């Protein structure tokens with residue numbers, strides 16, 4: 001199993017993010033190996049180079065998509081998270097690993113489930129209990145493979161990323177959020193931060209409704 005943060009830290013994290021229903025990401029163990037991701041194979045394994053060593057890692061807890069389109073989506077999501085990035089990994093389950101992006105410690109296994117890029121592997125629930133909660137969270141929001149045409153808003157647009165000290169909010173793929181980015185609801189971010197000029201994240205739907213309500217001043221006067 002993995003080391004869990006202290007209860008105090010857990011309370012701090014859940015208080016900050018407002019996603020108290022989700023268990024926090026685990027932290028890598030001290031003996032976790034380190035390397036750089038140089039490729040993602042069509043069978044969704046990470047190709048990692050560390051010094052002269054080159055190896056292929058299978059992430060624990062992810063159900064491999066059977067449809068071609070789902071596999072392509074999953075591979076893209078995985079590649080976007082780790083392209084050229086340093087990661088740490090530790091054995092977890094049967095010939096599979098838990099992997100963490102450096103330096104922010106993002107747990108790739110759980111993040112991919114959270115984004116809806118993969119379904120959780122039911123057989124892995126025993127070794128990684130948090131999987132079920134993360135998949136339920138993704139299904140609830142209708143993101144990734146759980147998105148149904150006609151869903152509104154698209155779940156992936158209802159959530160953006162912020163950093164600890166920045167004054168702007170971002171898309172998940174923005175280079176500015178690599179160091180300390182964490183996801184929060186779009187409405188919450190837009191209430192106190194400006195959108196990033198570089199990645200141009202979406203604006204909340206609420207402001208769109210307000211700005212298109214051209215007759216609202218008349219209604220605001222209280223006319224019958």
Ligand SMILES: [Zn+2]
Pocket residue numbers: 169170171174175176196197198199200
């Ligand atoms: Zn940005």
